[in-house]
Amino acid sequence: MSGQKLKQLVKEYWNKEACGTQASTSKKFSKEYFEEIEEHRYKLEPEIFSFAQFTRFRGKSVLEVGVGAGSDFIQWVRAGSIAYGIDLTEEAIEHVKKRLELFDLKAQEIKVADAENIPYPDDTFDLVYSWGVIHHSPNTEKALEEIIRVTKNGGRIKLMIYNRRSIYAFYKYIRYGLLKGKPFRSFEQIFYYHQESPGTKAYTIKEFKKILQRYPVEIIQISAKATNYDLKWNIPKIVRFFPYILSFLLGYEKVGWFMIIELKKIA
Numbered sequence: 001m002s003g004q005k006l007k008q009l010v011k012e013y014w015n016k017e018a019c020g021t022q023a024s025t026s027k028k029f030s031k032e033y034f035e036e037i038e039e040h041r042y043k044l045e046p047e048i049f050s051f052a053q054f055t056r057f058r059g060k061s062v063l064e065v066g067v068g069a070g071s072d073f074i075q076w077v078r079a080g081s082i083a084y085g086i087d088l089t090e091e092a093i094e095h096v097k098k099r100l101e102l103f104d105l106k107a108q109e110i111k112v113a114d115a116e117n118i119p120y121p122d123d124t125f126d127l128v129y130s131w132g133v134i135h136h137s138p139n140t141e142k143a144l145e146e147i148i149r150v151t152k153n154g155g156r157i158k159l160m161i162y163n164r165r166s167i168y169a170f171y172k173y174i175r176y177g178l179l180k181g182k183p184f185r186s187f188e189q190i191f192y193y194h195q196e197s198p199g200t201k202a203y204t205i206k207e208f209k210k211i212l213q214r215y216p217v218e219i220i221q222i223s224a225k226a227t228n229y230d231l232k233w234n235i236p237k238i239v240r241f242f243p244y245i246l247s248f249l250l251g252y253e254k255v256g257w258f259m260i261i262e263l264k265k266i267a
């Protein structure tokens with residue numbers, strides 16, 4: 001399938017329902033709706049706060065790539081950043097605009113745009129942040145290249161992408177490989193067809209470090225601690241200890257579903 005066709009499918013997928021909004025049962029675009037989304041998000045993904053460090057970017061220009069329903073984006077705004085946001089879908093941008101309006105917050109700019117073709121000049125932002133996005137874009141490397149391009153020299157880049165060597169990936173393999181009678185199904189195929197939008201990818205830390213070697217960046221951190229997705233499987237109670245044992249044996253610090261990457265752009 002061509003990259004353009006796949007991107008259209010990705011867009012259709014996220015346009016049906018903005019990311020994370022299924023967590024709410026309240027009326028769409030009400031205050032309660034957004035509050036439930038926010039509460040659920042940080043319960044499920046608490047690592048975001050220590051990684052993003054929203055308040056350290058007060059007064060700095062921040063671009064968030066792939067804002068989704070905007071939970072992180074409003075943290076940038078609340079923290080006093082000069083916040084810009086883009087997403088491939090109208091649904092996400094509408095969510096963020098409504099959310100800002102409802103909570104009386106002001107962002108610099110929020111618009112529909114493609115991570116593979118970011119509509120800002122070179123060396124514009126102090127920070128480019130993107131949580132769980134570029135692995136959904138057909139040309140992930142092009143998105144990475146664009147993110148680096150629009151970051152100022154000396155500026156920071158904070159990314160989360162999926163880690164293929166994770167406990168969660170193993171869970172997916174059991175579910176969509178072993179239990180479907182397809183033990184030889186590759187992890188690539190499983191993510192392509194069974195992880196959110198079509199064509200999703202997951203990388204190993206080693207693979208991603210190799211990709212990064214091609215770009216003018218210094219790695220500040222790259223890690224993958226076990227997350228709630230790795231540890232809290234939806235399985236019978238009696239075997240719920242299993243992922244904990246597995247992560248203990250394989251190394252809690254590197255088997256997490258979220259590969260967290262912080263980079264500094266160098267000249």
Ligand SMILES: C[S@@+](CC[C@H](N)C(=O)[O-])C[C@H]1O[C@@H](n2cnc3c(N)ncnc32)[C@H](O)[C@@H]1O
Nearest residue numbers: 014019066067068087088114115131133136137
């Ligand atoms: C898993 S959601 C993550 C959203 C948000 N960062 C969060 O953590 O809730 C993926 C988001 O990436 C967006 N996306 C996918 N491909 C994109 C692209 N090429 N350019 C911009 N946004 C993209 C989708 O529209 C969707 O909102």
